[in-house]
Amino acid sequence: MQPVQQSLAFETVELPVKIIRRYLTEKQRQLLLDEAESYPYSSPQIEVYGKLHRIPRRQVWLADRGCDYRYSKQIITASPWFHYVAWLKEQLNSEFGQSYNGVLVNHYADGTEHMGWHSDDEPEIVSNSDIASVSLGDSRDFVLKHKTTHQKHLITLECGDLLIMPAGMQSDWLHALPKRLKSKRARFNFTFRQIIPNYHKKI
Numbered sequence: 721m722q723p724v725q726q727s728l729a730f731e732t733v734e735l736p737v738k739i740i741r742r743y744l745t746e747k748q749r750q751l752l753l754d755e756a757e758s759y760p761y762s763s764p765q766i767e768v769y770g771k772l773h774r775i776p777r778r779q780v781w782l783a784d785r786g787c788d789y790r791y792s793k794q795i796i797t798a799s800p801w802f803h804y805v806a807w808l809k810e811q812l813n814s815e816f817g818q819s820y821n822g823v824l825v826n827h828y829a830d831g832t833e834h835m836g837w838h839s840d841d842e843p844e845i846v847s848n849s850d851i852a853s854v855s856l857g858d859s860r861d862f863v864l865k866h867k868t869t870h871q872k873h874l875i876t877l878e879c880g881d882l883l884i885m886p887a888g889m890q891s892d893w894l895h896a897l898p899k900r901l902k903s904k905r906a907r908f909n910f911t912f913r914q915i916i917p918n919y920h921k922k923i
């Protein structure tokens with residue numbers, strides 16, 4: 721038989737991030753989901769154009785002692801690590817040659833909860849470190865937008881997926897987790913970061 725001639729022209733799109741689908745096994749997903757139900761979350765108020773608003777999700781910052789984080793003009797003190805998330809941090813550090821010392825865990829109760837456009841470019845993040853993002857629970861769309869060309873990418877993140885945002889991409893790209901009103905289930909996201917210890921300590 722004659723080989724079929726490929727007549728379609730395929731465009732290859734270079735993403736600014738790397739995705740590893742189903743990085744966590746079913747068992748690991750379950751253990752981490754069960755643990756994440758009991759983290760000490762809160763929904764702090766943040767100032768947007770001079771007005772205070774509660775963030776539209778719950779979050780907690782788990783990190784090594786002294787690795788406090790500043791989020792929208794507020795210092796978030798580190799809460800201690802939990803067993804499975806600490807295991808995952810060690811796993812990522814050894815597999816990807818990183819030195820993560822903190823993780824921001826976001827809990828979105830359903831598709832009404834979301835996160836607006838931003839870059840993870842706080843000055844306490846070690847500049848040559850990647851950010852590793854692990855998703856659990858319901859699938860949600862994650863969007864990227866280039867700051868000058870406005871080029872956009874949409875990636876549906878599913879339970880157990882790992883997304884790597886390489887060092888340097890935050891200066892060119894914004895990202896967001898938009899509302900998805902059809903989503904009725906909860907989603908957890910873990911963004912592992914490397915922070916300069918004691919950055920916010922007054923001398």
Ligand SMILES: O=C(O)CCC(=O)C(=O)O
Pocket residue numbers: 824826835840853862895896897909911
């Ligand atoms: O929930 C997500 O996938 C995005 C989280 C995020 O961008 C962040 O924590 O900075």
Ligand SMILES: [Fe+2]
Pocket residue numbers: 838839840895
């Ligand atoms: Fe982010």
